[in-house]
Amino acid sequence: MTPRLTMTVNGKAREIALDDPRVTLLDLLRDRLGLTGAKKGCDRGQCGACTVLVDGRRVNACLTLAVGLDGADVLTVEGLAQGGALHPVQEAFIAHDGFQCGFCTPGQIMSAVALIAEGEAGDDPERIREGMSGNLCRCGAHRGIVDAVLDAQRRMAGDAQGRMGKDGERAA
C-alpha cells in the first residue's frame, strides 16, 4: 500500500506518495523534499536539532512518522524568511552570536519561533532557558541564544504594536 498524503510545507501544498510508513517527518523533509535545514543529530528526540513546527507547535521531526501527518501544516527554517528578508528570530541569532558551528541552529530558531508564539516566557531569561531546554548546543552558545530570543521577542512585540498602532494583543 502506498499511502498518499496531503501536506502544506512552508506554505506550499504538497502531494506525497509514501512508499513506506517508516519514514519520519525528518527523513521526508531532508531526503525526499530536499529541505535539509532540519538536522539529524541524535535521531532520538534528545537534541532538538530536527525541531520543526507542525500545525504551529514545535515537535522533534525525528520522532514523528510522516504517515500520521495527512493534512498537517509544516513549517521549517526554510520557510521563515520572506523574500530576501530574514525572520526577526534569524536576525537576532546573527546579532547575538546565537551559534558557533551552526548545526543546531535551525532547530534552535524554530524552537524560539514557537516559544515566542506561545507567549509564556515573558522577559525572564530563566524561563527562556527552560522553554529552550529541548534544544542542545554542543558549542555552548546558549548565552547568545537566550539573548537572541529575548531580543527577537522584544522586537516582534514592538513591531506588532507599531502595526496595530495601539497597545494590545501580542504578535502570534
Place this chain on the structure above:
Amino acid sequence: MYAFDYVKPASVADAVKALSAEDAQPISGGQTLIPTLKQRLGQPSALVDLTKIADLVGIEAGSDSVLVKGATTHAAVAAHEGVMQAIPGLAKLAAHIGDPQVRNRGTIGGSVANNDPAACYPAAVLGLGATVLTDRREIAADDYFQGMFTTALEEGEIVTGVRFPIPEKSAYAKFVQPASRFALTGVYAAKLKGGVRVAVTGASESGVFRWAEAEAALASNWSPEAVETLAAPAADGMIGDIHGAPDYRAHLVKVMTKRAVAAA
C-alpha cells in the same frame, strides 16, 4: 526500524479490532516507541495510531474528578485551566515532562502504558489514587502498576483515559536527570478526602511505589517536619546507575517527599 503497516482507526472499537491482529501495537506520541523501534528493540506487524480518535483526546474537569483522555498530550494537560484549578500539582507535573517538543507529542496513555520506572505520570496516578480507564474496564492505580515497564494491561488493551480524584492538596517534586528530565527520583504527595498518599517514581527497581511510612506520618501531621523524623526507605532494591547509587536515591525519596509536601 523493521517494516510495519500503519493503521489509522477512527474509533476505539476499530482500534481494538486492529490491535487483535498478531503483534499489532498502539502508537500515540511515539516519543518512546519510535526510538525503541529505531533500535530494533521491537518488531510490530502494525502500528495502530490512537491520536486521530476524537474520543481519546481531551480533558473533562468535573466537581470531584478530572478525566484526562488517553491520547491527550502533556502540553494540553499543562495548559488546561480546569486542571490548573482543580489539581495544580498535576498540571505542573505535565509541564515539566521532558521538554516542549516532547510535551507536544507525548501522551498520558503512552506514558502509563509504558510505565517507565523514571516516568512522571505514574507517580501522579498512584499518588492521587487515580483510576485507569481502558476499552474494557476500569483499573485502580494500586492494581495497575506491576513493576517496571509492567502493568495490568492485557494484550491489545487500550488506555482510554485516567480519572484523577481532586485532592485537598497535592504536588509533585522531581529531582531531574539533567539531560532527559526524567525523574532521578520524583515524589507525588497528596492529601485526599480518604487520606494521604505518597508515590515515588525513579527510585525503585520495582517501578513506582507507595511509601507507607510517610503516608502514616503525614496523615497525622501534614508537614515537611513530619517527614523529617522518618528514616529514609531502605536502599535495598533502589536503582543504582551512573546518575546515582541506591542509597543516594533512598535519601532523595525523603528529600523529595518533604519538598512535595511543602509545595502542595
